[in-house]
Amino acid sequence: MNNFAYTQAASTKEATTAKEADKQAAFIGGGTTLLDIMKSNIEQHTLLIDINKLALLGITNAAEGLRIGALERMSDVGEHPQVVQNYPVISQALLASASPQLRNMASMGGNLLQKTRCGYYRDTAFPCNKRVPGSGCPAQQGDNRNLAIFGTSPSCIATNASDLAVALVALEAKLTLENPKGATRTVPLADFYKLPGSTPHLENHLLPGELITAITVPAAAHARKSHYLKVRDRASYAYALVSAAVGLDVQGGTIRSARVALGGVGTVPWRVPAVEKALVGKAPTEDNFRAAAALAVRDAQPREHNKFKVELAQRTLVRALVEVI
Amino acid sequence: MDTEPQFFDQPGGYVGKPLVRVEGREKVTGKAKYAAEFALPGLTYGVFTTSPIAKGKITRIDTSAAAREPGVLAVLTHQNLPKLAKTPNDPQGKKDIGAPMGFLPLTGDEIFYAAQPVALVVADTLEHATHAATLVQVSYQKSEPLANFKQPKAELFDPEKVQDGKQKGHTRRGEPQAAFASAPIQLTATYNHPVYNHNPMEPGSTTAHWEAPDRLTIYESTQGVTRTQSAVAAMTGMPREQIRVITKYLGGGFGCKGATWPHTILTVQAAKAVGRPVKLMLTREQMFTSMGHREDQEQVMQLGATADGKLTSLVHTKKSTTSPWDNYAEPNSKIVDLLYASPTFESSYELARANVMTSTFMRAPGEAPGSFAIECSMDDLAYRVGVDPIEIRLRNYADHDYGTGQPWSSKSLKQCYARGAELFGWNKRNPKPGATRDGRYLVGMGMASASYPVHNSSGTARARLYADGHAVVQAGATDLGTGTYTVMTQVAADSLGLPIEKVRFELGDTLLPTAPNSGGSVAAGTVSSSVYLACQDVWQKLIKAAVIDRKSPLYRAKPEDVAVEKGRLFLKKDPKKGEAFGELMKRGEMTDIEGMAQGKYGSGYEDTAAAKNADPTQKDQAGHHSMHSFGAHFCEVRVDMDLGTIRVSKWVSVIGAGRILNAQTARSQIIGGAIFGIGSALMEETIRDQNFSRYTNADLAGYHVPVNADIPDMTVEFVEEHDPHINAMGVKGIGEIAMVGVAAAVANAVYHATGKRLRDLPLTPDKVLMAGLNS
Structure with a gap:
């Protein structure tokens, strides 16, 4: 661990200005990812x-x-009555994340910037293009059971680890970002993340000094009737093998609108518009869900140990849709 | 040993009662000092720099940048480690030291396994040392490593002995191959096991303090202070009495703290180099590569039987990965041979060297994976014959030990089956697999037998009784966290006839009488026997004092005519004639009196000379009886075949393990062991990258142990069992049997639920899903 300076910002402007001035600086909120990353010598700030x-x-x-x-904090949002009632998928995604202790510490903004759990990224003894650009990606031929089948590249197949982001992408949430000049801009979360391509170390579109200040989620009928389902290796306190965030607006026995995103399978939170399109106008039946879910994996690029995710993603999606109606 | 007294329950006594832990308050208030919590004056901190590669050579090592950092006192490498009298690098040295691994890092430039220590940085603070350790510049000449026995380049060989020479590599009874070939029912199945790591809550640590050139004190996180002392004595060339090892509390070990690993002696050498005490605590990540693991392995189980399911042949083979130096394989075949009445049996082992550190004993070494193979295959046999899984086991019930020909010292397995079935509701089980549903879940019930040996062991204890009615009882034992402090206090209180609050039990220090390692389930029986006998020694001394004391009512009585009960010495023939020990001692101006005794355990209790002279592979069989605990586990699972998830929804364990010293700590230990087994069945797995031979999930986020949400309410019962053959207390020990058969009970329940037989552990959702797809 390197020595580092610590400062407490009194205003957003002070924070963003300080960050812009020092390329090696980092914002610290709950610190639940950052301290791990620094102790493991993955990042030096x-x-x-x-x-x-x-x-x-x-x-x-x-309205x-x-x-x-x-x-x-994740726990406050996850248990907020308005969130539970009107955006259940957000509440459920939050409460399926991490442990109560971590949820009490971790901030919403920090959650969206958390680092991948790819074992090659987390251990500095391995090559990793995300950590050291150009060093290689042993996960392609190695232990890739937990890694992505969507949005991958020859440079990186690391999974985005956030549950929250999957729910938010499904509901078309937007981020408010503030820059050192005090100007704000709004970015759809789906556009905020970058696919790894040949530059997996660049994970998002934050500009120097920019800070996430708020998350907004549009109200919608499909948000009120939404659900998060997470499949994992143990009953609690584990990252998703596959997860699904779904929202449906069903009127008169017909799906009027649908929102579907997958977690644990993408290098970024993986919304599947093809599935959404296929569901609209159909009756909410398990057969229709299954037919639509098949569309979700058309572009899957599984590796040796994560082939099961192609099947599991569809089943998780179907189950989530069955449970939401 | 019919001359040795045997413990009998005291009316209103403490032994057996569900007493809360005597050290509980110290633990929950933070006063209990674990090995890394001794704040010595001038304490410094050691941190390893480890190798990123798994095979190769150090071509250059530059410590100057690290040495320049503030607070850094020394950077030790293979170029400047203070010389040792002996290292485990040669077979004789390894044997003399009792080292688990035939290699000590920092003694050469070769890299044999990933995360092998290459430098040890000592600094005034942990932060300085941690940072400086990242500044040691090492250049390597890399070679292609071998990751496991399954790789094409692996060379399998037949070791003559396994488990470091403690077990035979190849055994055979009768003509099992011929019996198999002619058997009406022939079953062959392959079982695969990943690498498992112990992951005790408290990582390994050493604090070494050279108080003088001939006085070394080590605060160590170990399951045996004596074993650490003798290993360090051999390596430093010092006499044992100059080395003191202290372990007052232990946060679990599960076997990884049973032997002395490299970090201990390297910390001792570091403290010598800097002339100040050094503390080294392994990081969680280093725990995966510093204190052994359970090796990755494949078992092939062949089972021949008659049409009605009576075994005629058992053939077991095991292949596993070992280190470049040692022939370690846990001895799976023992339990395969032991559990059932097969007239023929054969087992063999094959090993391949790879770039990994040496594996080691991990809770129920051999019995845990071995029971998975035999207990799943017995389940297969039950379905094949069309009888209940309990019935197939009863048809093959072993009325004696077929491997040794010995009678059992005691065996309550039939009672365990019956009581377990009753508690579990086994009679509600639909015999047809895949036929029970609860909503989306397939529900299954499975069971398995369990067994664990009473190993040969011995140890000593000291009891000091004060005239005012207090007592201190001591043994250099270890409390893994399982209740040793508490149960020994109970035994001493009953043996001395004192209220429990008047008795203090001390352990974890080589200044105390020698006790065995807390491992192999020997500690409870060995230490309790030595405590009980030390207390008897106190009474014998007081009886001798009474019969020569003119003022004693027992004056001139024959010592053998005097008995003691609740602290009162009296004539057996005339119990009114006698006196309390306090009166006797005060009159004789005795402030205190000490007793000391050796307690023997297992075969050495029945036949001390035979056990002493036996070949290391035969020690446990040197008595007249085959000594084992037995039990049965019952498991209900709910399987979601769509998503591949398995949840254990009901659990019953019934165990017959001789005398149970404390109903509460014993229950906790069985629960803990069963959860350990459920973890191995469903989620635990250390993943070694095949190209780098380096672990990819060396932390507790990636290595999944069960959390509360994975575990249902658990029912545990013990069958009352009196065994006079095993030790003075009649205790068998329960640390390991708790997890034997557990993984099989889970897998058998999964088969019953789904009709899919899964034989590759752990049974994670991907495997369940793929099994469903492939049908």
């Missing part, structure tokens, strides 16, 4: 900018949608 005093709190539900401050 010269400066930690504590953002916990910033006014980035608040969970408000209005147009839900707004969540980026520093809200």
Whole structure:
């Protein structure tokens, strides 16, 4: 572990300015990912900018949608009555994540920036293009059981580890980002993440100094009737092998709108518009779900040990849809 | 040994009662000091730099940047490690040291396994040492490593002996191949097991303090202070009495702390180099590559039987990975031979060397994987014959030990089956597999037998009784966290007739009388026997004092005519004639009196000389009886075939293991062992990259042990069992039997639920899913 400086930012501007000034600086919220990453020598930061005093709190539900401050803790959002009632998929994704202790610490913004659990990334003795660009990707020929089948490249097949992001991508959530000049912009979460391509170390579209300040989720009937299902190696406290976030608006026995995203299978949270399109106008039956789910895996690129995810993704999706109706 | 007294329950006594832990308050208030919590003056910190590669040579090592860091006191490498009198690098040295691994890092430039220590940095703070360890610059000449016995380049060989020479590699009774060939029912199945790591909650650690050139104190996280002492004595060339090893509390071990691993002696040498105490605590990641593991292995189980399911032949072979130096394989075949009445039996082992460290004993070494093979295959046989899994086991019930020909010292297996079935509701089981549903879940019930040997062992204890009615009882034993402090206090209180709060039991220090390692399930029986006999020695001394004391009512009585009960010495023929020990001692101006005794366990209890002289592979069989605990586990699972998930929904274990010293700590131990087994069945697995021979999930996020949500309420019962052949206390020990057969009970339940036989552990969702797809 390198020595590093620590500063507590009094304002968003102070935080973003400090970050922009030091390329080796990092924001620290709950710290549940960052400290692990630093202790494992995966990242070396010269400066930690504590953002916990910033006014980035608040969970408000209005007619147009839900707004969540980026520093809200996972547990507070997961148990918030408005979230539970109107956006169950978000609540369920949060409460299926990590452990109660971690959820009490980890912030919403930090959750969306968490690092992959790929074992090659997490151990600096291995080559890893995400950690050391150009060093190689042993996961392609190695232990890839937990890794991605969508959005992969010859450079990287690491899975995005966030459950929350899967739910948010399904519901077309947007991030509010603030830059050092104090200007804000809004980016759909689906566009926020970068596919690995040949630059897997670049994971998102944050500009220098930019900070996630809020998450907004549009209100919708399919958000109220939504569900998160996570399949994992043990009953709790494990990352997803496959997960599915689904939302349906069913009226008069017909699906009017559908939202579907998969977790544990993509290098980024994996929304599947083809499945959504196929569901609209159909009756919410298990047969129809199965036919639609088959479309989700058309582009799958499994490796030696994660072939099962092609099948499991479809089944998880079908089950999630069955459970939501 | 009919001359030795045997413990009998005291009316209103403590032994057997569900007493809470005597050290519980110290633990929950943080006062209990674990090995790494001794804040010595001038303490410094050691941190390893480890090799990223699994095979090759160090071509250059530059420690200057690390040495320049603030607070750094020394950087030890193979170029400057203070010389040792002996290393385990040659077979004789290994034997003299009792080392688990025939290689000590930092003694040469060759790299044999991934994460092998290449430097040890000592600094004034943990942070300084941790950072400086990253600055040691090492250049390597890499070679292509071998990752396991299954790779094309692996060369399998037949070791003459396995488990470091403790077990025969090849055994045979009768003509099993011919019997198999002519058997009406022939079953052959292959079982695969991943690497498992012990992962005790408390990582291994050493704090070495040279108080003088001839006085070394080591605070060690070990299952045996004596074993650590003798290993360090051999390596340093010091006499044992100059080395003191202390382990007051242990946060689990499961076998990985049973032997002395390289970090211990390297810390001792580091402390010598810097002239200050050094503490080294292994990181969680290093725990996967520093204290052994259960080896990856494949078992082939061949079973021949008559049409009505009576075994005629058992043939067991095992292939596994071992290190470049040692022939370690856990002895799976023992339990395969033991459990059932097969007239013929054969077992063999094949090993292949790979770039891994040496594997070691891990809870029920041999019995855990061996029971998986035989107990799943017996389940197959039951279905093949069309009888209940319990019935097939009863048809093959062994009324004596077929392997040794000896009678059992005691065996309550039939009672375990019957009581377990009753508690579990086995009679509600639909015999047809794949036929019970609960909503989306397929429900299955499975069971398996369990057994574990009473190994040969011995140890000593000391009891000091004060005239005022207090006592201190001591043995250099270890409390793994399972209740040794508590049960020994109970035994001593009953043996001395004192209220339990007047008795203190001390352990975990080589200054105390020598006790065996807490391993192989020997500690409870060996230490309790030595404690009981040490207390008897106190009474014998007091009786001798009474009969020569003119003022004693027992003056001139024959010692053998005097008995003791609840602290009162009296004439057996005239119990009114006698006195309390306090009166006798005060009158004689005796402040205290000490007794000391050796307790023997297993074959050495029945026949000390035979056990002493027996070949190492035959020690446990040197008595007149075959000594084992037995039990049965019952499991219900709910399987979601669509998603591949298995959840254990009901559990019953019934165990016959001789005298149970504390109903509560014993129950906890069985629960813990069963959960350990459920973990091995469903989720635990250390994954070694095939190209790098390096683990990819060396942390507790990637190595899944069960969490509460995985485990249902569990029912545990013990069958009352009195065994006079095994030791003075009649205790068999329960640390390991708790997990024997557990994985098989789970897999058998999964088969019953789904009709799919899964033989490759762990039974993760991908395997269940693929089994469903391939049908």
